[in-house]
Amino acid sequence: MISDVVVIGAGPAGLSAAVAAAEAGASVVVIDENPRPGGKLLGQLHEEPGTGWWIGAEISKSLAKRAEEAGVRILSNRQVWNLSPKWEVALDNGESVCGEYAVVATGAAERPLPIPGWSLPGVMAIGAAQTLTNYYRVRPGDRVAVVGMDPLSLTVAHELSMAGADVVGIYLPSKSVFAGSQADPDRNLEYLAGMSDLAPNALLRWGGRLASNRALRNLALTFFPTSGIPLMGTKLNLRKSIVSIGGDERVQHVEIATIDKHGNPGKTRTVDVDCVCISGGLYPVQELTRDCELVRIDQLGGTVPLYSPEMETSQSNLFVAGNVTGIEGAKIAMAQGTLAGTAIASRLGRIQGKDAVDQAAEAVRSARKSSAITFMPDIDEGRRIAEDLWLQLEREKSMTQKDESYA
Amino acid sequence: MKRISEHPVLGPLEEEEIGFEFDGQSYRGIKGDSIAAALLANGVRTLRYSNRDGEPRGIYCGIGHCYECRMTVNGVQSVRACITQACDGDVLESQGENRREGSNDF
Amino acid sequence: MKTADAVVIGAGVSGSSIAFRLAQLGLKVVIVDKNGPGSGASGACDKAIFMQSKRPGLHMELAMASRRMYNTLESELEQSVEFESDGGMVVIETPRHMEFMKDFIEKQRNAGISVSLIDGDAAREAQPFLAPHILGASFSPDDADVNPLALNTAFFRAARRHGSVLQTHSEVIAVNTERGKVTSVDTTRGSISTELVINAAGPFAKSVGALSNIDIPVQPRRGTILISESVPKKVRGCVLDAQYIASKHLRSDNDDAPPYGVGFSLGQTVSGNLLIGGSREFAGFDKGNTQDVIATIARHAARIAPELASTRIIRTMTGFRPYTGDGLPIIDWAPETDGYIIAAGHEGDGLALAPLTGQLVADLLKGDGPTHHFLCGLTLGRFATQKTEAPADGPSNIINAAPQLHANA
Numbered sequence: 001m002i003s004d005v006v007v008i009g010a011g012p013a014g015l016s017a018a019v020a021a022a023e024a025g026a027s028v029v030v031i032d033e034n035p036r037p038g039g040k041l042l043g044q045l046h047e048e049p050g051t052g053w054w055i056g057a058e059i060s061k062s063l064a065k066r067a068e069e070a071g072v073r074i075l076s077n078r079q080v081w082n083l084s085p086k087w088e089v090a091l092d093n094g095e096s097v098c099g100e101y102a103v104v105a106t107g108a109a110e111r112p113l114p115i116p117g118w119s120l121p122g123v124m125a126i127g128a129a130q131t132l133t134n135y136y137r138v139r140p141g142d143r144v145a146v147v148g149m150d151p152l153s154l155t156v157a158h159e160l161s162m163a164g165a166d167v168v169g170i171y172l173p174s175k176s177v178f179a180g181s182q183a184d185p186d187r188n189l190e191y192l193a194g195m196s197d198l199a200p201n202a203l204l205r206w207g208g209r210l211a212s213n214r215a216l217r218n219l220a221l222t223f224f225p226t227s228g229i230p231l232m233g234t235k236l237n238l239r240k241s242i243v244s245i246g247g248d249e250r251v252q253h254v255e256i257a258t259i260d261k262h263g264n265p266g267k268t269r270t271v272d273v274d275c276v277c278i279s280g281g282l283y284p285v286q287e288l289t290r291d292c293e294l295v296r297i298d299q300l301g302g303t304v305p306l307y308s309p310e311m312e313t314s315q316s317n318l319f320v321a322g323n324v325t326g327i328e329g330a331k332i333a334m335a336q337g338t339l340a341g342t343a344i345a346s347r348l349g350r351i352q353g354k355d356a357v358d359q360a361a362e363a364v365r366s367a368r369k370s371s372a373i374t375f376m377p378d379i380d381e382g383r384r385i386a387e388d389l390w391l392q393l394e395r396e397k398s399m400t401q402k403d404e405s406y407a
Numbered sequence: 408m409k410r411i412s413e414h415p416v417l418g419p420l421e422e423e424e425i426g427f428e429f430d431g432q433s434y435r436g437i438k439g440d441s442i443a444a445a446l447l448a449n450g451v452r453t454l455r456y457s458n459r460d461g462e463p464r465g466i467y468c469g470i471g472h473c474y475e476c477r478m479t480v481n482g483v484q485s486v487r488a489c490i491t492q493a494c495d496g497d498v499l500e501s502q503g504e505n506r507r508e509g510s511n512d513f
Numbered sequence: 514m515k516t517a518d519a520v521v522i523g524a525g526v527s528g529s530s531i532a533f534r535l536a537q538l539g540l541k542v543v544i545v546d547k548n549g550p551g552s553g554a555s556g557a558c559d560k561a562i563f564m565q566s567k568r569p570g571l572h573m574e575l576a577m578a579s580r581r582m583y584n585t586l587e588s589e590l591e592q593s594v595e596f597e598s599d600g601g602m603v604v605i606e607t608p609r610h611m612e613f614m615k616d617f618i619e620k621q622r623n624a625g626i627s628v629s630l631i632d633g634d635a636a637r638e639a640q641p642f643l644a645p646h647i648l649g650a651s652f653s654p655d656d657a658d659v660n661p662l663a664l665n666t667a668f669f670r671a672a673r674r675h676g677s678v679l680q681t682h683s684e685v686i687a688v689n690t691e692r693g694k695v696t697s698v699d700t701t702r703g704s705i706s707t708e709l710v711i712n713a714a715g716p717f718a719k720s721v722g723a724l725s726n727i728d729i730p731v732q733p734r735r736g737t738i739l740i741s742e743s744v745p746k747k748v749r750g751c752v753l754d755a756q757y758i759a760s761k762h763l764r765s766d767n768d769d770a771p772p773y774g775v776g777f778s779l780g781q782t783v784s785g786n787l788l789i790g791g792s793r794e795f796a797g798f799d800k801g802n803t804q805d806v807i808a809t810i811a812r813h814a815a816r817i818a819p820e821l822a823s824t825r826i827i828r829t830m831t832g833f834r835p836y837t838g839d840g841l842p843i844i845d846w847a848p849e850t851d852g853y854i855i856a857a858g859h860e861g862d863g864l865a866l867a868p869l870t871g872q873l874v875a876d877l878l879k880g881d882g883p884t885h886h887f888l889c890g891l892t893l894g895r896f897a898t899q900k901t902e903a904p905a906d907g908p909s910n911i912i913n914a915a916p917q918l919h920a921n922a
Binding site: 033034035036040045053055057077109110119120121122123124125127128129131132133134136137138139140141142162163164249250 | 409410411412413414415416417420437439440441443444447448452453454457462463464465466467468469470471472475489490491492
C-alpha cells in the first residue's frame with residue numbers, strides 16, 4: 001500500500017495530523033493496534049474550566065469521522081513490526097504501508113511503580129482504570145485505593161467516584177528506588193500546588209497559600225491531617241503510603257503506613273479493597289524513533305526525539321506529534337498533529353505559502369498557554385531545552401556543510 | 408455486577424448484547440467491549456497465569472504494552488485482551504503452562 | 514579543541530571493546546558514534562556465540578581465543594552481560610546434510626572444538642520444539658550466548674571507568690593529517706585533536722575510510738531477525754540449521770535453499786523473547802522492502818520448529834553486517850597514514866570476537882602481546898590483489914560468496 005503520508009497511532013495527535021494532511025488533499029493511511037481510533041483520548045472525561053465536560057470518546061469519534069470524510073484510511077487492529085526509512089511500515093499481517101512522509105504519534109506509556117503484591121489481578125495502571133470506567137463503562141473495583149499523586153491520578157479518582165466506586169483514598173507510594181521523589185510528601189505538595197487550574201479545588205484552596213512558600217510548606221506538611229483531606233469524594237493522604245498489596249489470587253487488602261513529613265513509615269493498618277490503581281507517571285514511547293536524534297529531558301517526561309519547528313525529526317520526512325514528544329494534554333497533542341499534517345501538506349505542495357503552517361505553529365503555542373492541566377510542572381523549560389538542542393543541531397549541520405564546501 | 412449503567416455525565420449504555428466463552432464458561436458482554444472489559448464486567452479478573460510461577464495475572468496497563476492480559480482467542484495464541492474487541496461467539500482460553508491448582512476466579 | 518590520545522570511530526561492541534583495552538593501557542580515549550552504542554549492527558543481531566560453525570584455521574583460532582576471554586569477561590567488566598554457556602546445536606533436515614555433517618564434525622573436532630552428533634530423538638529431547646522430520650543435530654558445549662546490548666554497555670562502561678568519553682550523534686566528517694600523520698578528527702559535533710584514530714565503524718568503515726582515501730573493502734550485508742513475545746523458557750542455548758554448511762559443499766542441493774540467504778537461527782533472551790533469524794543479502798544500506806524476507810524467514814523457521822507458527826511476533830529488526838569476503842575482519846594499520854588503525858569487517862562474528870577485538874587492536878598498537886601472532890592474517894593488504902565485489906543476489910551466488918557458515922554465528 002502506498003500513500004503520501006503514513007501515520008502511526010490513531011490518538012489525538014495522529015488523527016489530527018491525518019486530518020490536516022488529508023483535508024489539504026494528501027493521501028493518508030493511519031495505523032493503530034486498537035480496535036477503534038482515539039487512543040488514550042477515548043477514556044478521557046473531565047470538566048474543562050468554562051467549556052463544560054470534555055468527553056474523549058465523543059471527540060475521538062468526531063475526529064475519526066472527519067478523517068474518514070477526508071479520505072483517510074484508518075487501519076485498526078494492526079500492530080507495527082518495524083519502521084524503516086523512506087518510509088515503510090511493516091505490519092503484523094505481512095503487509096507494509098509506504099509513505100513519502102511518516103508521522104510517529106505513538107503517545108505515552110505509564111511508568112511502572114512496583115509495590116509488593118502489584119502483580120495480583122485487581123492491580124492496574126491508572127490509565128487502564130480510566131479507559132475501563134469512562135469508555136467501557138466497567139468499574140475496575142468497588143473499593144479502590146489509588147497510589148501516586150499527579151493530575152492523572154486525581155482526575156481518575158474523581159471519575160471512579162462518579163462511576164459509583166468507593167475510592168478509599170489517594171496515597172503516596174512507599175519509599176523505594178522506583179518511587180524516588182514520588183514518595184516524598186514535600187515534593188508532592190509542591191507539585192500539587194503547581195497544578196493551577198486543575199479540578200482538585202479543595203486542595204488548592206487549602207494548599208495554594210501554603211505550598212508556594214518553602215517554610216510554610218514545611219508547616220503545612222507537619223499539620224497535614226493524618227486522616228487526609230476530603231477531596232471530590234475521596235481522601236487525599238499526603239501522610240500515608242501504601243506499603244504492600246495482599247490477597248489470595250486477587251487484591252483483597254492493602255497495608256497502609258502513616259508516614260512522617262519525609263516519607264518514612266510509622267504505624268501500619270490494613271484496609272480492605274478489591275482494586276488498586278497505580279500512577280507512576282507517563283513517559284513518551286520511543287519504540288519506533290530509534291534512528292532519530294533522541295535526548296533525555298526529564299522535564300518532558302523522558303527520552304524524546306528532537307524536532308524542528310514543523311515537527312520534523314532529524315530523519316528527513318519523519319515527523320512526530322503528541323506525547324511521543326513530551327507529556328502534555330490531548331489538546332496540545334491535537335495542535336501538534338495539525339501542525340505536522342499541515343507542514344507535510346505544504347511540503348507536498350498541497351498548501352501554498354507559509355501562512356497555514358505558521359498558524360498551526362501558533363495554535364500549538366496558544367493551546368499550551370490555555371491548557372488547564374499541566375502534567376509536567378516544568379514543561380515550558382523542557383520545551384525550551386528541546387528547542388535549543390534542535391537549533392544547536394541545525395547550527396552544527398550548517399557548519400558541517402560549510403566545511404564541506406570549502407574542502 | 409461491575410457494569411456502570413448509570414453515569415452522571417455519560418449517556419446511556421449501548422444495549423446490544425454478545426455471548427462468548429472463557430475457559431469453558433459462558434458469559435455475556437456488550438457490543439464494543441474489549442475482551443478484558445467484558446470479562447471484568449462479569450467479575451473475572453484472572454486472565455492468564457505467569458510463565459515462571461503460575462501466578463494469576465489480570466489487566467495491568469490497558470494499552471497493549473505489558474502483555475499481562477494475553478490469551479488464546481478462537482485458537483489464536485497470545486492475543487492482548489485489553490486491546491481486542493470481544494465478538495459474539497468468541498471462544499477464549501487463558502494461557503499459562505504452570506497454572507496453579509485450585510485457582511478458580513470468581 | 515578537545516584532545517585525546519585515541520579516537521575510536523564507532524560505539525558498537527567492537528569499538529567499545531577497543532576503547533576499553535586502550536583505556537586500560539592508560540590512553541585517554543574518546544569514542545565517537547554517528548548515533549550511539551548499539552545503534553548499528555550490535556543492536557540488530559541475535560545473541561549467539563557459535564564456535565562449531567567456524568572454519569578450521571585462523572577463523573576458528575580467533576573464535577576460540579575470544580571464547581576463552583568470555584569465561585572471565587563478566588568479572589573483568591564488573592557487569593553481567595547475560596553470558597550463558599548452554600551450548601549450541603546445528604539441526605539436520607535431510608540424509609544428504611547428515612552425510613555432510615558427519616564429515617564436517619570430524620574436521621571441527623580435529624580443530625579442537627568439542628562437538629558430537631546426536632540423533633533426531635536426542636535432538637528433540639534437548640530442544641522439544643524441533644519438528645519430527647529433524648534427523649539429528651550436532652551439539653557443542655563450547656557454543657554460548659550473550660546479550661549484545663548488555664555486552665556493548667558493559668564494555669563502554671568499563672572503558673568509561675578508565676577515563677574514556679563517549680560522544681554520541683557525532684558523525685565523522687574528516688580525519689585530518691599533516692605530512693602523512695593523523696592530527697585530528699572532525700565530527701558534526703566538533704573536532705578532537707589526536708594522533709591515533711581507530712576506524713571501528715563496522716559496515717560504515719568503507720565510507721569513513723573514504724574520507725581519508727583509504728580503500729577498506731567492507732560492504733553491508735543485510736540481515737533481518739524476528740522478535741517474539743516473551744514465552745516460557747524453551748530454547749536451550751542457540752540453534753542453527755545445517756543448510757548453509759551443507760549447501761556450501763553440495764551445490765546440487767541449492768534448489769532447496771530459500772531466497773534472501775535465509776537460514777534458521779533461534780535463541781531466547783533472558784526475558785523470554787525469541788530471536789528468530791535470519792537472512793543474508795546484499796541490498797546496500799536499504800532497511801526497507803523486507804516483507805517478503807520476513808515471510809521467508811518465518812516459513813523456514815516454522816518448518817524446523819512448528820510451534821513458532823503460532824508464536825506472536827512483536828518486532829522485526831534489520832541491520833547490516835560488515836562483510837569482507839573472506840569471513841575475517843581487518844585489524845591493521847592503514848597504509849600511508851600514520852596513526853590510522855582499521856578494525857572492522859567482522860561480518861556475523863562481531864559478538865563472538867568482541868572480547869578479542871579490543872585485545873587485537875591493543876596488541877597491534879604495542880607491536881606485541883598475546884594476540885599479536887593473529888594479526889598477520891588480518892591485514893588490509895590481503896585484499897590488494899583481489900577486488901571483492903558484492904555478488905548479485907541469488908542462492909547460488911550467495912553460497913559461492915559465503916565465507917561463513919551462518920550469518921550471525
